[in-house]
Amino acid sequence: MNSGDIWQQFGVTTWHSRRARRLLLVMASGCLSLVAIAAVLMESGAMTPHIGWRVDSFFLRAEVDxxxxxxxxxxxxxxxxxxxxxxxxxxxxxxxxxxxxxxKPSEATVEGNGYGQLTGRVVITDCAAVPYEPQPVRFTYETWMGTRSAEVTWDSWRLTGPEESMPIAWQRGLADKVCNDAVNPDWP
Known part of the structure; x- marks a missing residue:
């Protein structure tokens, strides 16, 4: 007879392995619960908002001060x-x-599943220097978790020609429209 047989005779090894299995089950279910809660918070927008951005080029007008x-x-x-x-x-x-x-306004609150509008002011210092590759825009936002910021690259604009249309970086399209409008207000 060895020491393992003695422990087994008194049920110590059975008790120990049952307790370890129960502890492992509790830890695994706790981890799964935390993952599920985090997934729900992420999907609801409570941790990171799900924001759609769009700029309407129709209302762009050149202004020279x-x-x-x-x-x-x-x-x-x-x-x-x-x-x-x-x-x-x-x-x-x-x-x-x-x-x-x-x-103005410089900030906008958007409720859940809602829409909002914000105005930005674009100053063009050199029409020819505006990059042709899409550039990001930085947004700073507040949620119940605090203030954060994100960089977003807006979708490309479409340049339409007589036979085809082609994508153009948002800032290049904006600069072309405003610069052309400043030179020729009758530009389409």
Whole structure:
């Protein structure tokens, strides 16, 4: 007879393995519960908002102020694709030839599954220097978890020609429209 037989005779090994299995089951179910809760919070937009962005080019108009600074206002349409509300507090972008500044109002709160609108001011310092590759826009937003920021690259605009249309970076399309409008207000 060895020590393992003695422990088994008194039921110590059976008790120990049952307790270990129960502890392992509790830990596994706790981990699965945390993963499920995190997935629900992510999907609901409680941790990271699900935001849709869009800029309507139809309303872009060139404005030249008394200092001969070329600019335009852009209407940024916000869509909340989740249940939790968020507030966009800042929109900005800096790239060669173009800067996106906050407009008025400078922040917008969008309720869950709702829509909102924010105005940005685009200052074009050099029409030819605006990049042809899509550039990101930085959004700062607040949720119940605090303030965060994200960089988003808007979808390409379409340049339509007589036979075909081709994609063009959003900032290049915006600069072309505003610069052409400043030179020729009758530009389509």
């Amino acid at each position: 008394e200092n001969e600074v070329l600019s335009t206002d852009v209407e940024i349409e916000l869509e909340n694709e989740a249940f939790t509300s968020f507030t966009v507090t800042d929109v900005s972008a800096e790239m060669p030839g173009l800067r996106l500044l906050p407009g």
